[in-house]
Amino acid sequence: MAKEHVRGRNWTFDEDIALCLAWISVNKDGAVGTNQNRNVLWGKIVDKFHENSNADRREVGGVYDRWKIINKACTLWKGSLERVMVDVPSGRSASEIVIFFVDILVVIGNTSNTFVAFFEGWLVRQEHFLDELLSAQRTVDEARDEDLQDLISRVLLHYQQYYDEKSRLAQRDVFLVFSPTWFSSYERTLLWIAGYKPGLVFRIVTESVPDFSDRQRINIARLRVETRIEERALNDKLANIHESVAAPPFVDVLRRYGRARDGEIVEDIAVIESLKPALESVLVNANLLRTTMVTKLVEILSSRQAVRFLTAVAQFQLKIRSLGLERDAEKRRELSGRSGGGGSPIGSTSRW
Structure with missing residues (x-):
């Protein structure tokens, strides 16, 4: 995909949701998978995104850049949650765990x-x-x-x-x-x-x-x-x-x-x-x-x-970074499969 592109309009919350759903849909499709050319993969994600969204069309580069921002936020959230589940003292109520989680998010x-x-x-x-x-x-x-x-x-x-x-x-x-x-x-x-x-x-x-x-x-x-x-x-x-x-x-x-x-x-x-x-x-x-x-x-x-x-x-x-992200994504898919949930929008299939 192109390395540079013109900055477009601001993204809406509904568009963010549509992008996450598109990422999940494409990565859950066994015929598509993650072992393919990045340009092809993101072309399919963008097509699926426009099926889910009523907004004006966006270019592949802009969608990919937006996904990196979402991915970073999700990674921070996931890391903080994992830290809470390791660190939180036993016997705490759900409300105390939530407060602890918010504190960790603020600190990190x-x-x-x-x-x-x-x-x-x-x-x-x-x-x-x-x-x-x-x-x-x-x-x-x-x-x-x-x-x-x-x-x-x-x-x-x-x-x-x-x-x-x-x-x-x-x-x-x-x-x-x-x-x-x-x-x-x-x-x-x-x-x-x-x-x-x-x-x-x-x-x-x-x-x-x-x-x-x-x-x-x-x-x-x-x-x-x-x-x-x-x-x-x-x-x-x-x-x-x-x-x-x-x-x-x-x-x-x-x-x-x-x-x-x-x-x-x-x-x-x-x-x-x-x-x-x-x-x-x-x-x-x-x-x-x-x-x-x-x-x-x-x-x-x-x-x-x-x-x-x-x-x-x-x-x-x-x-090494690509391999690490792929392994983390695979672990999340395995955990999601065992829990009966769908795919996760956290992670990236790109080279880095």
């Missing part, structure tokens, strides 16, 4: 909405950069080195913007960064100190760049050793944080974050406050290791090699 929503909006836009730009990298890779032998360097610099700046924004979020709520609601369940299993482990890129560069010189191999091996040492040091610091306080397991602390309603939780709040400065420090150092290590690696590579490497990194990230 006020802090994360700005970052989620940034992240959604960042992913769109990531796809644009991947298109540029793929185009450059196809013509890499004829491209001017200065043009490749310009693209490489813009891609690295794109990643730096992500880490800068995440650092600002961590200053407001470091626990949210360590338990990110904007990632799929699968993405969260791959996180190391709230991000990908730096050493992962060495596997990516080895698989994507086949023509290292002897000098490059030596320099990359040296950088790999330095990175492993830094990773171990940060692992030790994180372990010391866990051991430095008389606290329940770290994951349990994250799950109970935001629960300050009862006297029995006061001790946990003190624990949480004592963890924040140390966690912020570890996160800053982890992000610094990620960015400086990639910068050093790109400096070792030639411009043409760097384009291949950055292409592989973007493909890996977007593939």
Whole structure:
């Protein structure tokens, strides 16, 4: 579908309902399914949307953008509800659970909405950069080195913007960064100190760049050793944080974050406050290791090699996100099937 389109009129509540019903209808159709070209899928969703709506016709791009907004809101709602069902004390009445749920929504929503909006836009730009990298890779032998360097610099700046924004979020709520609601369940299993482990890129560069010189191999091996040492040091610091306080397991602390309603939780709040400065420090150092290590690696590579490497990194990230969203959607369909309900409008079948 087109990457750009003219902004149209505001959406109505009835149109939002029609879009959700269209998404459910198309994704429940076994003859359609999710294993098809995105343009074809969304063309069918738009056709079904117009069958459900009396409003003037909307373009595919506008409908797709509206769905991303709805999907983000549904994901926030679902994550908050799951958090409540894990955290809510037993024996509470339905009205108390509702109040608790609203409180969690306020805590998460006020802090994360700005970052989620940034992240959604960042992913769109990531796809644009991947298109540029793929185009450059196809013509890499004829491209001017200065043009490749310009693209490489813009891609690295794109990643730096992500880490800068995440650092600002961590200053407001470091626990949210360590338990990110904007990632799929699968993405969260791959996180190391709230991000990908730096050493992962060495596997990516080895698989994507086949023509290292002897000098490059030596320099990359040296950088790999330095990175492993830094990773171990940060692992030790994180372990010391866990051991430095008389606290329940770290994951349990994250799950109970935001629960300050009862006297029995006061001790946990003190624990949480004592963890924040140390966690912020570890996160800053982890992000610094990620960015400086990639910068050093790109400096070792030639411009043409760097384009291949950055292409592989973007493909890996977007593939992991797509796989994670698909797995979450499948789990929701299974749960819905067991409960006798219909399909869920939460989730996306798109590449990201």
